[in-house]
Amino acid sequence: MHLTLEFGGGLELLLEKSTKVHKVDVQPRDGEDKATMKGLLSWVKSNLIKERPEMFIKDDSVRPGVLVLINDCDWELCGGLDAELEDKDVVVFISTLHGG
Amino acid sequence: MDGGGGRGRELERLRAEREELDARIRLLESEIETGSAAPAGEAGGPAAGVGDGGGGACQACPGLAHADSLPADMIYRYSRHLLLPDFGVEGQRKLSRSSILVVGAGGLGSPVALYLAACGVGILGIVDGDDVELNNLHRQIIHQEAYIGRSKVKSAADTCRAINSSIKVVEHHHTLKPSNALEVVRKYDIVVDATDNLPTRYMISDCCVLLNKPLISGAALGLEGQLTVYHHNGSPCYRCLFPNPPPVAACQRCSDSGVLGVVPGVIGCLQALEAIKVATDIGEPLSGRMLLFDALSARIRIVKIRGSSPVCTICAENSVFTQEDFQKFDYEAFTQSPMSDKSTLSLNLLPESARITCTEYKRLIDKGEPHVLLDVRPAHHFQIVSLSRSLNIPLSVLEEKLPMLETSMKETMDASAASDKQPSLYVVCRRGNDSQSAVQLLREKGFHSAKDIVGGLQSWAQDVDPDFPAY
Numbered sequence: 001m002h003l004t005l006e007f008g009g010g011l012e013l014l015l016e017k018s019t020k021v022h023k024v025d026v027q028p029r030d031g032e033d034k035a036t037m038k039g040l041l042s043w044v045k046s047n048l049i050k051e052r053p054e055m056f057i058k059d060d061s062v063r064p065g066v067l068v069l070i071n072d073c074d075w076e077l078c079g080g081l082d083a084e085l086e087d088k089d090v091v092v093f094i095s096t097l098h099g100g
Numbered sequence: 101m102d103g104g105g106g107r108g109r110e111l112e113r114l115r116a117e118r119e120e121l122d123a124r125i126r127l128l129e130s131e132i133e134t135g136s137a138a139p140a141g142e143a144g145g146p147a148a149g150v151g152d153g154g155g156g157a158c159q160a161c162p163g164l165a166h167a168d169s170l171p172a173d174m175i176y177r178y179s180r181h182l183l184l185p186d187f188g189v190e191g192q193r194k195l196s197r198s199s200i201l202v203v204g205a206g207g208l209g210s211p212v213a214l215y216l217a218a219c220g221v222g223i224l225g226i227v228d229g230d231d232v233e234l235n236n237l238h239r240q241i242i243h244q245e246a247y248i249g250r251s252k253v254k255s256a257a258d259t260c261r262a263i264n265s266s267i268k269v270v271e272h273h274h275t276l277k278p279s280n281a282l283e284v285v286r287k288y289d290i291v292v293d294a295t296d297n298l299p300t301r302y303m304i305s306d307c308c309v310l311l312n313k314p315l316i317s318g319a320a321l322g323l324e325g326q327l328t329v330y331h332h333n334g335s336p337c338y339r340c341l342f343p344n345p346p347p348v349a350a351c352q353r354c355s356d357s358g359v360l361g362v363v364p365g366v367i368g369c370l371q372a373l374e375a376i377k378v379a380t381d382i383g384e385p386l387s388g389r390m391l392l393f394d395a396l397s398a399r400i401r402i403v404k405i406r407g408s409s410p411v412c413t414i415c416a417e418n419s420v421f422t423q424e425d426f427q428k429f430d431y432e433a434f435t436q437s438p439m440s441d442k443s444t445l446s447l448n449l450l451p452e453s454a455r456i457t458c459t460e461y462k463r464l465i466d467k468g469e470p471h472v473l474l475d476v477r478p479a480h481h482f483q484i485v486s487l488s489r490s491l492n493i494p495l496s497v498l499e500e501k502l503p504m505l506e507t508s509m510k511e512t513m514d515a516s517a518a519s520d521k522q523p524s525l526y527v528v529c530r531r532g533n534d535s536q537s538a539v540q541l542l543r544e545k546g547f548h549s550a551k552d553i554v555g556g557l558q559s560w561a562q563d564v565d566p567d568f569p570a571y
Contacts (some may be wrong), residue, residue, distance in 0.1 A: 079313025
């Protein structure tokens with residue numbers, strides 16, 4: 001399943017060469033029919049995050065202060081960790097900014 | 101007990117409503133006093149300013165349609181607004197009767213205040229406790245060189261008055277705190293969050309919920325910006341979206357991470373636009389949506405965010421958070437970060453024996469003591485300015501680049517007269533925190549002579565070389 005993942009608000013600093021946009025191919029986890037956000041988070045943690053994983057993940061979810069958007073919609077409105085992903089979905093992880 | 105809590109909540113709501121009415125009365129009174137900004141009091145005398153403004157007077161005397169129109173100087177000044185079918189006289193009138201508070205006269209607040217003054221809001225409040233500094237001017241475009249060292253609020257208010265003398269500009273010369281926020285915010289219809297730190301953002305949001313004010317919230321850092329309207333038309337408050345604060349390490353600041361001047365400018369302009377839309381009730385404000393701006397890729401993404409949370413501790417129907425709770429709430433402890441972009445945390449990781457002051461280090465240089473000076477700042481900081489003959493290995497790659505340091509130590513030893521003695525190793529950074537972490541690491545890896553220069557380059561500039569450029 002092809003997904004576009006985007007990281008912003010400083011989260012990109014945790015990835016190789018601080019790349020913001022990643023086109024990836026992710027499969028559902030063993031025993032699951034569809035890929036879920038929960039599976040995607042652990043995939044991102046093992047495959048994309050290069051440093052300080054605690055700046056991305058806390059317990060089983062994203063750390064406080066990170067918004068997750070599935071096709072430009074807050075994941076809280078799509079089922080959160082249980083949200084099911086479709087081919088060609090765009091998932092954005094963005095850290096909230098405080099500066100001004 | 102439940103009934104008591106519900107009544108207490110109701111009482112607070114009523115009090116907030118009363119405050120709002122009082123604020124409107126004050127606004128109308130000040131309009132009648134000054135006359136110039138009065139949209140309704142001009143032709144019909146003070147009596148026309150009472151009641152629901154010129155509209156009522158017009159209906160009573162249909163022949164006198166002009167009683168409802170704007171004064172001549174307003175018509176000319178705002179003619180391009182009046183020509184907009186969707187905005188028109190009604191929009192301008194609403195704007196001239198609105199009062200908007202801008203919290204922060206910095207990178208975001210500059211364009212917000214400039215545009216709100218120019219477009220003719222009735223009362224523009226500006227709150228900030230800081231003074232203008234030279235390193236503000238690349239982005240805080242409301243301030244001028246002549247105001248360096250003077251209050252930002254004074255500077256911003258003077259500029260606003262120079263642009264539009266017909267509006268009322270109110271100066272609040274202090275930092276917004278839980279102890280004074282309710283009193284300030286309740287005088288206004290709309291609040292613009294143009295601040296630069298996390299605890300203040302939580303505080304302003306909580307305050308706006310308690311007083312039932314829409315909050316136009318913007319943020320910018322580096323090359324990115326974010327914008328949304330909280331607590332308006334069912335949109336969430338800041339706490340609905342971020343019930344728990346992020347870890348301190350995730351809170352980047354402009355004074356550490358940098359910001360391209362025009363980026364807060366773009367977000368600030370959009371904040372002014374949203375404030376105007378909310379004040380005049382035109383269009384669709386960014387309630388329940390968030391705008392994400394990426395300057396480098398020239399991309400703007402507008403996303404749908406959750407509505408107000410039924411379990412939010414602050415804005416949910418059954419919340420028990422009162423104004424008294426608010427005034428006692430410790431926002432700095434809650435977020436583990438200071439209510440200022442500038443205050444710096446000083447680590448204390450090392451024993452005294454592993455540290456040396458800038459003046460002591462200067463004496464060692466003057467004596468010609470052979471040593472290696474390791475600068476552990478990021479490479480782009482090192483390019484800004486550095487001490488002579490320092491070796492740059494950023495802290496993030498120090499462990500893997502230790503051989504580079506070993507080579508440098510060996511070269512220094514070979515070049516010195518006492519070639520059997522290990523040269524000293526001093527470590528410096530911008531403010532003296534990273535250098536301590538580096539010394540800890542170096543001592544673990546066998547560099548036992550490593551010492552940290554207390555206070556870093558900032559102290560060097562302060563205590564040794566006043567000509568050394570600060571940044």
